[in-house]
Structure formats: structure tokens, C-alpha cells
Amino acid sequence: MVETVLSLKRKYCVAVAWAQDPHTIGAIHRTVSEGFIDAYLIGRTSDIIKTCRSEGINEKLFKIVEAASETIASSMAVAMTKNGQADIVMKGLVGTDIFLKAVMNKKNGLMLPGAVLTYVGAIQIPAYHKLLFITDPAVIPYPNLAQKVSMASYAVEMAHRFGISKPSVALLAASEKTGKHFSSSADYSAMVEMAEKGEIKDCIMDGPLDLFLACDKNSVEIKGIKTPVNGEADILMFPSLESCNPFYKALMLFAHGELAGIIRGTEKPVVVMSRSESQISKYYCIALSCLMV
Amino acid sequence: MVLNTLSDLKNIVAGGPRKKLILAAAQDQHSLGAVLKAWKENIVDPILVGDTESIQNICISNNYDITGLRIIHEPDLLKSVEMSVRMVNSKQADVLMKGMVGTSTLLKCVLNKDWGLRTGNLLSHFALFEVDTYHKVIAVTDVAMNIAPNLKDKIAIVNNSVSCLLRLGYNMPKVAVLGAVEMVNENMEATLHAALLSKMNQRDQIRNCIIDGPLAFDNAVSLESAKHKGIKSEVAGDTDILLMPDIEVGNVLYKSLVFFAKAKVASIILGALAPIVLTSRSDSEQAKFDSILLAAASCK
Numbered sequence: 001m002v003e004t005v006l007s008l009k010r011k012y013c014v015a016v017a018w019a020q021d022p023h024t025i026g027a028i029h030r031t032v033s034e035g036f037i038d039a040y041l042i043g044r045t046s047d048i049i050k051t052c053r054s055e056g057i058n059e060k061l062f063k064i065v066e067a068a069s070e071t072i073a074s075s076m077a078v079a080m081t082k083n084g085q086a087d088i089v090m091k092g093l094v095g096t097d098i099f100l101k102a103v104m105n106k107k108n109g110l111m112l113p114g115a116v117l118t119y120v121g122a123i124q125i126p127a128y129h130k131l132l133f134i135t136d137p138a139v140i141p142y143p144n145l146a147q148k149v150s151m152a153s154y155a156v157e158m159a160h161r162f163g164i165s166k167p168s169v170a171l172l173a174a175s176e177k178t179g180k181h182f183s184s185s186a187d188y189s190a191m192v193e194m195a196e197k198g199e200i201k202d203c204i205m206d207g208p209l210d211l212f213l214a215c216d217k218n219s220v221e222i223k224g225i226k227t228p229v230n231g232e233a234d235i236l237m238f239p240s241l242e243s244c245n246p247f248y249k250a251l252m253l254f255a256h257g258e259l260a261g262i263i264r265g266t267e268k269p270v271v272v273m274s275r276s277e278s279q280i281s282k283y284y285c286i287a288l289s290c291l292m293v
Numbered sequence: 294m295v296l297n298t299l300s301d302l303k304n305i306v307a308g309g310p311r312k313k314l315i316l317a318a319a320q321d322q323h324s325l326g327a328v329l330k331a332w333k334e335n336i337v338d339p340i341l342v343g344d345t346e347s348i349q350n351i352c353i354s355n356n357y358d359i360t361g362l363r364i365i366h367e368p369d370l371l372k373s374v375e376m377s378v379r380m381v382n383s384k385q386a387d388v389l390m391k392g393m394v395g396t397s398t399l400l401k402c403v404l405n406k407d408w409g410l411r412t413g414n415l416l417s418h419f420a421l422f423e424v425d426t427y428h429k430v431i432a433v434t435d436v437a438m439n440i441a442p443n444l445k446d447k448i449a450i451v452n453n454s455v456s457c458l459l460r461l462g463y464n465m466p467k468v469a470v471l472g473a474v475e476m477v478n479e480n481m482e483a484t485l486h487a488a489l490l491s492k493m494n495q496r497d498q499i500r501n502c503i504i505d506g507p508l509a510f511d512n513a514v515s516l517e518s519a520k521h522k523g524i525k526s527e528v529a530g531d532t533d534i535l536l537m538p539d540i541e542v543g544n545v546l547y548k549s550l551v552f553f554a555k556a557k558v559a560s561i562i563l564g565a566l567a568p569i570v571l572t573s574r575s576d577s578e579q580a581k582f583d584s585i586l587l588a589a590a591s592c593k
Contacts, residue, residue: 127553141473141481174440174544182440182541211548212575222575242483243542245473247549249510253518254426255554274511275521 001122001131001162001260005036005290012290014271015040015086017077017102018070018094020047021275022055027282028090029057036290040065040086042073043093070094074102081268082110088289090271096138103263103270110266116150118143119272120158121261122288125251128215133159133167133235137244138272139263145187148237149200152191154264155235156203161291167234169195170214171207172243176225178208184239204228207237252281260284262292269293294462295533296430299423299557299583305461305590306336312387312589314570315340317377318370320347321393322355323574327581328390329357337589340386342377343393344368370394378402381410381567388588390570403565410565415439415449419457420560421587422550427514432458432534433550436543438562444486447536448499451490453563454534455502460591466533468494469513470506471542475524477507483538490536503527506536510546551580559583561591568592 019025019041025048031037041048042065052059067073074094081089089110091099103110104117111117119138122131135151136143143151152169159167171188178185188207195205206229212219217231238244251257259281263270269289273282296302306312316328319341325348328339341348341359345366352359367373374394381389389410391399403410418437423430434454439446451468458466470487472478477488487506494504505528511518516530537543550556558580562569568588572581 125553127555137473141478172545174540184541211545211552216552219575238545239541240473242473242481242538243545246471246510246542246546250546250549251553253511253515254424254550254556256426257553 001284001291002287004162005287006034008290010290011036011038012088012293013038013040013086014088014090014286014289015077015080016042016090016092017099018043018067018073019092020044020051021093022051023277023279023282024090024092025051025057026055026279027286029055029061030279030283031286032061037286039063040077040080042067042077044068070098071102074099075105075108078102078105078110079108082108087293088269088271088286090286090289091273093275096272099272100139103266110268110270112265112267115265116140116147117263117265118147118151118154119261120151120155120264121248121259122158122162123248123251123257123259125255125257127255130234131162132215132233134244134248135235135237136241137238137248137261138241141241143240145190148187148191149194150265152200152203152205152235152237155237156200158292159234160202164234165202167203168229168232169203169205169235169237170209170229170233171205171237172211172214173208173239174210176209176213176223176227182208182239184208203235211236258284260288262289294464296461297428299421299430299559299586302461302559302583302586302590303336306586311335311338312592313338313340313385314388314390314585314589315342315377315380315386316390316392317342317374317399318392318394319343319364320351322351324390324392324572324581325351325357326355327572327578327585329359330578330582331585331589332362336586337388339363340365340380342367342373342380344373371398374399374402375408378405378410379408382408386567387592388568388570388585389565390585390588391572396571399569399571403569410567410569412564412566414453414564415446416562416564417450417453418560419454419563420547420558423557424550424554426554429533431514431532433537433543433547434534435537436540436547437560438540440540442539444489447486447490448493449564451499451502451504451534451536457563457591458533459501463533466502467528467531468502468504468534468536469508469528469532470504470536471513471538472507472509475507475509475512475522483507486538502534505529508532557583559587561588
């Protein structure tokens with residue numbers, strides 16, 4: 001992914017809200033050093049400089065903009081991105097809810113009219129033979145059908161940007177059986193039909209599927225189930241934030257996974273990472289957002 | 294005391310009298326192989342209930358030596374399950390295991406009011422994971438049985454799991470109630486349940502454990518993540534039991550740990566008179582063996 005970004009031979013400008021923690025500054029520093037990013041760090045100047053120095057990073061590599069609070073820093077970062085000073089806006093040490101409020105602000109925010117705000121991530125796991133795109137680990141607790149359709153479309157679009165022309169989308173559940181106990185089955189059936197009719201374009205979609213049927217060819221064979229996804233999923237669509245969030249966290253902590261993700265539904269890429277995310281994950285997120293500009 | 298690996302369960306088993314395991318409808322190659330391995334390793338004394346001829350055929354074609362093993366001939370599937378359950382009910386065996394029979398058939402017998410294995414407790418699925426990226430084993434519940442547990446069900450699931458760990462020798466196991474976020478959010482029922490469970494624990498309504506939640510997955514298993522978010526919790530980063538909001542969350546997580554994190558797992562059903570081993574065809578040989586091991590170790 002990073003190679004693709006570097007091959008674009010372009011510099012992107014990121015505005016970071018409340019950029020005071022070592023993970024964020026470290027990640028930004030790497031992208032700046034590698035030459036594909038210019039950065040505005042918005043926050044308490046003294047704290048930013050302090051963090052830079054304790055990390056041994058030259059603060060002069062960044063444009064530091066003073067802001068007195070998390071809320072002000074968030075609004076400033078969003079405003080700078082909206083007016084074109086920056087291509088990408090990124091969350092630093094600020095809480096996700098405060099940051100997203102600024103992004104979603106009706107007048108000064110970055111939302112596209114009528115768009116669904118959601119999150120798409122790309123996760124790299126040593127135990128899987130390719131990148132896996134997931135949605136939504138961060139924004140919509142219990143998506144309805146319309147929101148699920150948007151989520152899937154955004155994920156498909158992201159896979160396209162990675163050069164996967166017809167990604168396989170697995171609509172995940174606890175079992176491949178549809179049933180009244182599982183609220184998402186009805187939505188899933190509708191989505192499969194929409195994909196067949198071309199309302200969700202350029203993808204192969206099936207569900208409900210459990211994780212094994214989505215990602216493990218062996219299980220597909222053992223169970224003898226016919227699915228076009230066939231253990232080769234590129235995209236995992238989760239029934240809820242509750243299920244997607246521990247999934248990606250478990251992969252990062254227990255399966256040596258690395259996640260990059262961005263907010264979709266906005267006019268410019270918005271990078272939101274959990275504050276506890278590692279520096280390398282934050283770095284990948286910035287690279288991913290460049291691809292989505 | 295905590296378990297660092299699933300193999301540590303062998304020490305618990307070695308310390309006590311050999312437990313009797315009944316394999317119901319034993320003419321099933323997948324479960325039979327694991328049961329015989331556990332027998333050879335002195336983990337359990339098996340009793341096979343089922344069609345003797347089919348059992349013998351399977352053993353011959355797989356080179357299993359069953360000399361000296363007790364086999365009770367009952368060719369009818371349902372009758373063999375009923376007989377197995379009745380034997381556990383009358384304390385002739387300590388562990389029940391499913392062979393060539395559907396899960397629902399087995400559970401129907403287990404729940405029989407007259408001769409089943411009811412205790413008045415909810416039945417729940419308990420999966421014990423060994424992940425090389427975590428410092429001890431971690432239980433995840435319920436990923437397979439209760440679809441959308443309400444608060445009352447979750448209390449029962451916690452109690453089932455805590456009692457199981459106590460029987461394994463734990464003292465005050467740490468329970469993290471999983472949420473997508475660590476803040477209580479009135480729109481996310483799981484976080485409300487988590488807050489209530491934590492408070493009930495503080496008030497001694499749920500005993501013998503330390504409960505905290507909601508905790509997001511990273512905070513439950515990583516002290517560094519919890520510190521980064523400024524969360525103060527006795528449970529964070531040191532979880533023994535991870536309570537799932539519902540089966541949709543639990544099932545994907547369970548499968549991702551098995552498939553992506555290459556975790557070892559042992560799972561049993563709790564809440565009945567005896568631990569029940571329900572393995573499926575897609576479980577690995579190791580997982581079936583470890584489940585028998587866990588069942589034997591967790592007997593009273």
C-alpha cells in the first residue's frame with residue numbers, strides 16, 4: 001500500500017487535531033520523512049514541542065498551530081481541510097465523539113449531503129493470504145439495511161482503489177443459516193439480491209456466512225456449502241459495531257494484525273484511530289487516506 | 294493460581310481420581326479418536342454407548358486398540374443418548390460427550406425433567422483459549438449457545454464460568470464484560486448490562502470473582518491499551534473470563550482466534566449436572582482432545 005502511495009509521487013497535507021501524543025507524532029514523522037506528507041499539528045504548542053523533543057523528533061518538520069482545547073483543535077483541523085489547506089484530517093489524542101462532532105457539523109463539517117458516515121478498515125493478518133477489508137468497527141452501532149448497503153459500497157470502492165476489480169464480500173453472522181434469531185439475515189438476503197441486480201456494483205456478495213466459510217476454503221469443503229465467496233473473502237461486512245470492534249482488536253493484539261482505516265461519507269478522507277492504536281497502524285492509516293483522496 | 298497453557302490442565306487431572314466419560318452414540322470416528330487418545334493418556338476412563346459393530350468397524354479401519362474398554366450396545370441413536378444421560382444422572386459417569394448425534398437431540402435429553410442433567414442453571418458454552426500472545430489462558434463465553442442473553446442470562450453465564458474456573462483452582466477470577474467501547478452508552482444495551490454486572494459484583498450479588506465492564510477488547514487484554522486510555526481497572530489487561538454481549542459477537546471472535554490467531558481452544562457446556570463435550574466435525578483433533586481434558590479437569 002505504501003509503495004502505491006509513493007508511486008503517486010504526490011505530497012498530501014494532513015491536519016491533525018490535538019496532535020500531542022507520541023504515537024501520533026511518531027507516525028506523522030515517518031510519513032513526513034518518507035516524503036509523502038506535509039502536516040499541520042494542531043494543539044497546545046508547548047505540549048507538542050515537548051512530545052517531539054522527548055521522542056527525539058525535530059518539531060520544525062511540522063507546521064504547529066496553537067489550539068486551546070480538544071474541541072477547538074478538532075474544529076480547526078476540519079475547517080482547514082474543508083477550505084483546502086489540507087487534503088486529509090486526522091484525529092490525535094482527542095476523544096472520537098468530540099472529533100466526529102466537528103466532522104459532522106452541518107455548517108462547517110465535511111459530510112457529503114445525504115451520505116452515511118461509517119468506517120472502512122484494511123487489515124493485514126499473517127494468517128490470511130491477502131488484505132481483508134472490514135466495516136464498521138467504529139461508527140454505526142447497529143446499521144439498518146440502507147446503512148449496510150452504504151458500508152458495503154464504501155468497502156467495495158476501497159478494494160477497487162487497491163486494484164481488486166471484483167472483490168468478494170462476505171456478510172458475516174454466527175452461522176450460515178438464516179433465521180429469526182439473527183436480525184441481520186433479512187438485510188443480508190436483500191443485499192445479496194441487490195448485488196445480483198447490480199445495485200451494489202462490481203463485487204461478489206454472499207451471506208449470511210460465518211467467519212470460516214468466509215475465509216477458510218477447507219471449512220467450505222468440509223461443510224459442503226456452495227458460496228461464491230468460497231473462503232476467499234476480500235471484505236467482511238459485520239452485523240454490528242459490537243462484533244466488528246473486538247474482531248479487529250483481537251486480530252491486532254493476538255494475531256499480529258495491522259489495521260489501517262478511514263471514515264467514509266465525507267468529502268475528504270478522515271483518519272480516526274483509537275487513541276491506543278500503535279504508531280505503525282497510525283502510519284498505515286495515513287498512507288491509506290492518501291489513496292482515498 | 295492461573296493456567297498458563299491448556300496442557301496445565303493435565304496436572305489437575307493427574308492429581309485426582311480418573312473421571313469416567315460417556316460417549317453417547319459412540320460410532321463416530323471424529324469423537325472416538327479424541328476419546329481414545331484421552332484414554333491412552335490417562336485423562337479419562339471412557340464408556341462407549343452405541344452400536345457395537347459400527348464402533349468396532351471404525352476402530353479396525355483406524356487401527357484403534359480398544360481392548361479392555363467398556364462398550365454398551367445400543368444401536369438406536371436416541372436410546373443410546375438417553376441411556377448415556379441417565380447414567381450421568383445416576384452418577385455412573387462424570388462427563389457426557391456427544392458422538393454421532395445432533396446437538397439438539399443431545400440437549401433435549403440433557404434438559405429432560407425426569408432423568409436429564411438439569412440443575413436449574415442456564416446451560417452455557419465455555420471456551421478456554423490458549424493464545425501465545427496472551428500471558429495466560431482466557432475464557433470466552435458464550436460463543437455458541439445463548440443467542441442474545443438478557444441480564445439474567447448473563448449473570449448465569451458469569452456464574453457458570455466462574456464456578457468452572459474455581460473448580461480448576463482459580464481464586465477470584467477476573468471477568469471483563471466486553472463492549473465495543475468502555476463508556477456506558479445508553480444506546481448499546483451490552484454496555485448497560487456491563488455496568489449492572491460490575492455493580493452487582495461490587496455489592497456481592499455476584500460473588501467469587503472481580504467483574505469490570507464495559508471494557509473494549511483491547512483494554513480487557515492489554516494493560517498498555519488500558520493505560521493509554523486512562524482506564525483504571527483491576528481487570529484490564531489481566532482478564533480470565535471475557536463475557537460476550539451476544540452470539541454474533543462471540544462467534545466471530547471465537548472463529549477469528551482459532552483461524553487467524555492460531556489459538557488452541559477447549560470448550561465445554563456448563564450449567565448441567567456434569568460438563569458436556571460437544572465437538573463438531575470442523576474442530577481439530579487437538580481441540581477435541583483439549584475439550585475432553587477441560588471437562589475432566591473441571592469435574593467436581
